[in-house]
Amino acid sequence: xxxxxxxxxxxxxxxxxxxxxxxxxxxxxxxxxxxxxxxxxxxxxxxxxxxxxxxxxxxxxxxxxxxxxxxxxxxxxxxxxxxxxxxxxxxxxxxx
Numbered sequence: 473x474x475x476x477x478x479x480x481x482x483x484x485x486x487x488x489x490x491x492x493x494x495x496x497x498x499x500x501x502x503x504x505x506x507x508x509x510x511x512x513x514x515x516x517x518x519x520x521x522x523x524x525x526x527x528x529x530x531x532x533x534x535x536x537x538x539x540x541x542x543x544x545x546x547x548x549x550x551x552x553x554x555x556x557x558x559x560x561x562x563x564x565x566x567x568x
Contacts, residue, residue, distance in 0.1 A: 478511070478512060482505065482508055485504060489501055495528040496528070498524075498528045499524075499526075499529035502528065503522070503525045503532070503534060503535060503538075505517075505521040506521035506525065506538055509521060518538065518542060519539060522535040522536075522538040522539045523535075526539075
């Protein structure tokens with residue numbers, strides 16, 4: 473059984489995230505993972521990667537547009553940092 477190309481690329485990108493220190497490159501990797509997730513119909517995962525991209529690069533318009541197209545508001549505000557992400561996740565869990 474052959475592994476689809478997308479799965480190979482996703483695995484490669486996740487491995488790159490482990491070692492990558494540069495925030496700009498990490499954001500770019502998350503954007504690509506989000507695009508692949510959208511293509512595969514995994515919208516929750518796409519939204520997560522868009523939010524991760526914004527955490528690394530808060531002004532990344534492409535990630536904001538991606539979230540907007542998925543019907544979500546950005547969970548990360550400019551300058552919010554990790555605490556903003558954690559609070560957004562806690563708020564989402566409280567609403568369930």
